[in-house]
Amino acid sequence: MNFISRLGYVIKEGFLQVIRAGGLSVAVVVIVAATLLQLSLFLGVSRVLDHAFSSANQKFEMAVFLSAATTQADTARIQDLLSHDARVASFQLVTKEAALQEFRKDPSIDQMVRALGENPLTDSFTVVLKNEATGQADSLAADLKKESRVEEVSYGKGEWETVSNLARVIRWAGLLMASLVFLTALFIVANTLTLALWARREDMLSMVRLGAPVWMRWGPYLCEGIFQGLMGSVIVMVFLEATRRAAGAALQKYSGFDLLATLPAQDWFSLYLHLMVIGMVIGMLGAFWALQKKWVKELL
Amino acid sequence: MRSRDSCRNLKTMLIQGFHLSQTDASGLPILEDTYFSFPEGSYTVLLSENVLASTVFLKMLAGEYRPAAGTLRIDHQDPYTFSSSQKRRWISEVGVVFSDFKLFLDRTVEENILFTLRAKGFWDEQSLGAVEVLLSRAGLADKAKSLPEALTEGEKQLVMVLRAMIFRPRLLLADDPFLGVEGSAFGILFKFLWELNKTGTTIVISARQASFLEEVKKTGESLKLRWVQIDGGKIYILEEKVS
Numbered sequence: 001m002n003f004i005s006r007l008g009y010v011i012k013e014g015f016l017q018v019i020r021a022g023g024l025s026v027a028v029v030v031i032v033a034a035t036l037l038q039l040s041l042f043l044g045v046s047r048v049l050d051h052a053f054s055s056a057n058q059k060f061e062m063a064v065f066l067s068a069a070t071t072q073a074d075t076a077r078i079q080d081l082l083s084h085d086a087r088v089a090s091f092q093l094v095t096k097e098a099a100l101q102e103f104r105k106d107p108s109i110d111q112m113v114r115a116l117g118e119n120p121l122t123d124s125f126t127v128v129l130k131n132e133a134t135g136q137a138d139s140l141a142a143d144l145k146k147e148s149r150v151e152e153v154s155y156g157k158g159e160w161e162t163v164s165n166l167a168r169v170i171r172w173a174g175l176l177m178a179s180l181v182f183l184t185a186l187f188i189v190a191n192t193l194t195l196a197l198w199a200r201r202e203d204m205l206s207m208v209r210l211g212a213p214v215w216m217r218w219g220p221y222l223c224e225g226i227f228q229g230l231m232g233s234v235i236v237m238v239f240l241e242a243t244r245r246a247a248g249a250a251l252q253k254y255s256g257f258d259l260l261a262t263l264p265a266q267d268w269f270s271l272y273l274h275l276m277v278i279g280m281v282i283g284m285l286g287a288f289w290a291l292q293k294k295w296v297k298e299l300l
Numbered sequence: 301m302r303s304r305d306s307c308r309n310l311k312t313m314l315i316q317g318f319h320l321s322q323t324d325a326s327g328l329p330i331l332e333d334t335y336f337s338f339p340e341g342s343y344t345v346l347l348s349e350n351v352l353a354s355t356v357f358l359k360m361l362a363g364e365y366r367p368a369a370g371t372l373r374i375d376h377q378d379p380y381t382f383s384s385s386q387k388r389r390w391i392s393e394v395g396v397v398f399s400d401f402k403l404f405l406d407r408t409v410e411e412n413i414l415f416t417l418r419a420k421g422f423w424d425e426q427s428l429g430a431v432e433v434l435l436s437r438a439g440l441a442d443k444a445k446s447l448p449e450a451l452t453e454g455e456k457q458l459v460m461v462l463r464a465m466i467f468r469p470r471l472l473l474a475d476d477p478f479l480g481v482e483g484s485a486f487g488i489l490f491k492f493l494w495e496l497n498k499t500g501t502t503i504v505i506s507a508r509q510a511s512f513l514e515e516v517k518k519t520g521e522s523l524k525l526r527w528v529q530i531d532g533g534k535i536y537i538l539e540e541k542v543s
Binding site: 002005020202203206207208209210212 | 362388391392394396398400401402404406415416418419420421423463
């Protein structure tokens with residue numbers, strides 16, 4: 001009962017102090033909101049990239065071209081090999097006739113094939129790798145090349161690595177920038193809350209003289225920071241959701257493709273949840289930092 | 301460690317000063333190599349031509365101004381060597397009224413007094429009832445929900461004293477608690493302090509001799525006070541009987 005009463009006191013006082021601090025509270029809320037807006041940009045880009053990369057991973061394909069001298073028995077052996085390989089999710093045989101038919105849909109290629117008079121293509125397999133095996137594309141290609149009837153294995157290795165590296169660099173750069181923004185916000189919030197503490201130093205001294213325990217002196221201030229952080233994050237969440245809906249509709253209208261819709265709803269929800277937690281952490285750490293100032297510690 | 305009650309029964313010397321020297325903020329001497337002792341349960345009134353001297357002396361007893369030299373003993377311990385937890389424990393048994401110890405301006409009168417009880421660990425619903433009874437006895441029941449800005453200076457002073465005494469401290473240190481308190485409010489406040497002292501609380505207050513004495517006589521109480529004067533760096537016990 002006592003614990004609940006005390007917790008209730010801390011929460012109530014924390015909330016009341018947000019109101020009592022007036023302009024300084026508004027300043028902290030605005031700083032937290034501005035920070036979260038920047039962080040959401042980094043987090044959002046990172047999430048869209050992650051999602052795009054993950055989708056691309058799911059569609060990772062390689063083409064295995066067989067030599068012209070391949071017999072049906074060779075093809076069956078390679079089929080058997082692929083069906084027993086743990087790295088392979090699925091595969092499909094594309095006969096040279098089916099491939100030619102596909103190529104002929106392009107009139108210029110159709111003309112060239114007519115000039116040649118015969119089908120220059122060979123049978124091939126389209127192999128889809130399992131999600132967790134996309135990193136083993138090199139080893140699978142090497143294993144397949146050991147087969148005498150396999151002429152070439154193509155899976156755009158260079159391009160894949162470039163995209164993968166670029167995504168990694170963007171993710172790390174985003175993380176670094178986000179950390180810097182986080183620390184800067186923490187510093188500004190801490191200093192703003194220090195001003196709030198300075199304005200209430202007489203009250204703090206009174207609390208000490210009345211023998212108030214540490215939790216009664218610190219609790220409401222930490223709670224105040226958490227509330228301010230929460231308010232900042234709610235503002236950003238509302239703004240982002242409104243922007244997402246408006247921008248998504250605009251993208252769909254003008255480009256016919258809503259990039260924002262590529263991110264599933266649960267990812268947006270997760271992003272908002274992260275922003276809320278980060279906002280509260282900034283507020284609480286900012287308040288904690290302010291309480292660590294020498295003059296505050298001497299007072300308390 | 302002796303319990304609070306056993307300390308009272310033994311009538312131990314609660315506050316003692318040995319070869320104590322103290323200066324004010326500007327470095328002027330207030331006490332010079334002085335000895336004094338205030339028995340537990342006593343009611344001491346400090347008088348001084350220099351108002352600042354009383355304030356500094358009371359703050360020194362409250363553990364806020366370290367003596368320049370000598371030893372201060374409170375329950376046979378030096379409060380200036382207390383660890384932070386010992387200091388907190390000590391503060392939790394002391395009620396103080398200082399001119400720079402204001403009421404919380406953004407809390408009602410009731411909340412201001414209730415804060416003290418909360419700070420001392422009283423979280424039950426009876427606490428609020430105790431505050432209401434006290435305010436009613438002080439004639440401030442109708443001001444319970446008011447903010448301090450709605451009170452007169454005398455009423456503020458009364459609330460500050462009520463805030464300091466509601467938890468029945470072992471020691472009450474009050475710097476001119478009757479300042480601005482006149483008429484019936486003086487009588488009420490005087491009665492409260494007198495009753496508090498009778499329950500065993502040691503009281504040390506500063507007062508302006510002439511006006512205080514005049515008002516005390518109006519209350520018609522036959523009482524025993526220890527009158528102490530701070531003068532020329534020394535402490536003199538003047539008399540114990542007022543009327």
